[in-house]
Amino acid sequence: MSAIVTNKFRINNALQFYESFGEASPTVYYLFVGRPQAFGSGTGGGTDTAPPTPVDNTVNELMLYRDMLAAKKITSSDVSYVVPRHDWATGTVYDYYRGDYGATVNSATVQTVAGGTDMFATTTKMYVRSSANNVYKCMWNNSGATSTVEPTGTSTSELTTADGYVWKYMYTMTSTEVANFLTPDFMGVHTDGTVSSAANDGEVLHYHIAAGGAGYTDGTYATQALKGDGSSATFTLVVSGGSVTSVTAVAGGSNYTFANCDVDNITSIGTPTSSAVVTPIIGPKGGHGYNAVEELGGFYVMTNTTLSGAAGSGDFVIDQDFRRVGVVRDPFDYGTTTICSDSTRSALKSVTFSGTPGSFVNDEVITGATSGAKGLVVDYDSSTKTLKYIQTEWTGVDSSNNLTAFQTSEVINGAGGASGTVSAVNNPEIDFYSGDVIYVENRAPILRASDQTENIKLIIEF
Numbered sequence: 001m002s003a004i005v006t007n008k009f010r011i012n013n014a015l016q017f018y019e020s021f022g023e024a025s026p027t028v029y030y031l032f033v034g035r036p037q038a039f040g041s042g043t044g045g046g047t048d049t050a051p052p053t054p055v056d057n058t059v060n061e062l063m064l065y066r067d068m069l070a071a072k073k074i075t076s077s078d079v080s081y082v083v084p085r086h087d088w089a090t091g092t093v094y095d096y097y098r099g100d101y102g103a104t105v106n107s108a109t110v111q112t113v114a115g116g117t118d119m120f121a122t123t124t125k126m127y128v129r130s131s132a133n134n135v136y137k138c139m140w141n142n143s144g145a146t147s148t149v150e151p152t153g154t155s156t157s158e159l160t161t162a163d164g165y166v167w168k169y170m171y172t173m174t175s176t177e178v179a180n181f182l183t184p185d186f187m188g189v190h191t192d193g194t195v196s197s198a199a200n201d202g203e204v205l206h207y208h209i210a211a212g213g214a215g216y217t218d219g220t221y222a223t224q225a226l227k228g229d230g231s232s233a234t235f236t237l238v239v240s241g242g243s244v245t246s247v248t249a250v251a252g253g254s255n256y257t258f259a260n261c262d263v264d265n266i267t268s269i270g271t272p273t274s275s276a277v278v279t280p281i282i283g284p285k286g287g288h289g290y291n292a293v294e295e296l297g298g299f300y301v302m303t304n305t306t307l308s309g310a311a312g313s314g315d316f317v318i319d320q321d322f323r324r325v326g327v328v329r330d331p332f333d334y335g336t337t338t339i340c341s342d343s344t345r346s347a348l349k350s351v352t353f354s355g356t357p358g359s360f361v362n363d364e365v366i367t368g369a370t371s372g373a374k375g376l377v378v379d380y381d382s383s384t385k386t387l388k389y390i391q392t393e394w395t396g397v398d399s400s401n402n403l404t405a406f407q408t409s410e411v412i413n414g415a416g417g418a419s420g421t422v423s424a425v426n427n428p429e430i431d432f433y434s435g436d437v438i439y440v441e442n443r444a445p446i447l448r449a450s451d452q453t454e455n456i457k458l459i460i461e462f
Contacts, residue, residue: 035323101117213274
């Protein structure tokens with residue numbers, strides 16, 4: 001049995017994910033950062049220069065909470081459909097739109113310029129972004145010529161440049177797409193309402209000659225009716241030297257889902273010794289420009305989250321690094337079954353000291369004198385006497401190999417010599433192990449500072 005999961009399925013999944021941010025009862029997603037502890041053979045593997053690949057299993061997912069630092073809510077305005085970025089560049093041979101990549105025509109597989117069969121592969125350059133941030137779909141590449149003239153304009157009709165390329169204007173990137181969703185590899189995509197309204201379903205505007213045939217009567221055969229299940233499409237065909245040399249659309253017609261030029265039965269064209277093979281290029285469902293997200297392969301969704309300084313009144317600690325970013329769906333507020341709703345949430349445990357504690361240092365191991373509990377310092381605020389920490393299976397277990405909680409009134413000693421008496425043990429704001437981690441990425445460390453802003457873009461491919 002042979003089967004495929006189609007690109008439409010991927011696009012549908014992207015659509016469902018994108019829409020889940022803005023529904024009447026939206027799914028809640030938080031971007032989180034974590035892992036202040038260096039990667040190493042004794043702390044889960046990998047190194048800071050070569051972080052380990054995350055493992056998709058239950059044990060790994062639960063581990064992520066224990067060294068999570070904080071999370072920020074991803075809102076609907078932080079999300080966009082995106083597609084691979086292809087900036088127009090002179091001297092490039094661009095792919096033109098065909099609905100039959102991968103099919104066999106005249107005993108050959110229809111392939112892209114790069115030799116693939118996937119119209120939406122990152123190596124397929126079927127559309128371009130211009131210097132004016134306009135996006136154009138290539139409708140004809142002048143039989144594989146190089147493009148030397150940048151397309152311009154926003155007409156809903158096709159435009160032909162002096163190099164023989166034919167382009168279809170799709171949309172202009174918004175200022176938000178440029179500022180928030182444009183990266184070296186991806187760019188925002190949306191459907192332009194004016195272009196969509198002008199689209200013509202089942203239109204045939206171009207023809208591909210796979211074989212010119214032989215033995216036809218030379219001449220120009222004007223305004224021939226296209227055969228198929230649509231209506232009103234016509235073309236002009238030219239025969240020179242007994243072969244079909246050009247086929248040009250006169251009227252695009254509409255509502256075609258299959259079509260045939262029926263060259264051999266054109267009146268007065270003669271009896272060929274070898275039949276021509278001409279492929280009418282039928283537009284996508286709805287017509288060119290009807291749905292730019294689908295037509296350009298928008299099964300990628302980008303989230304764009306900004307962390308500024310100590311965001312959330314200190315939820316995101318500064319003067320500390322992180323090595324992990326991820327997305328968690330529908331986490332709970334600590335000790336409840338209520339889905340988090342605040343803009344930011346701290347995931348760190350903490351203790352508050354009484355008296356005059358010592359100066360604890362980030363990343364040092366701390367030990368409870370009474371409980372035997374252990375942890376790793378993430379942040380110490382001497383003004384509030386608050387020490388934030390993590391407890392992991394590597395540096396958070398006691399002498400009996402248990403992960404034990406610190407106790408009120410006990411003395412905590414730091415590996416560097418500092419100590420303090422606990423007046424309160426404080427819970428994190430996120431309930432550990434609640435929600436579902438749907439994305440995780442390990443990376444080289446990023447050190448946070450009070451005057452620093454991190455702009456974290458995640459591209460999720462469906």
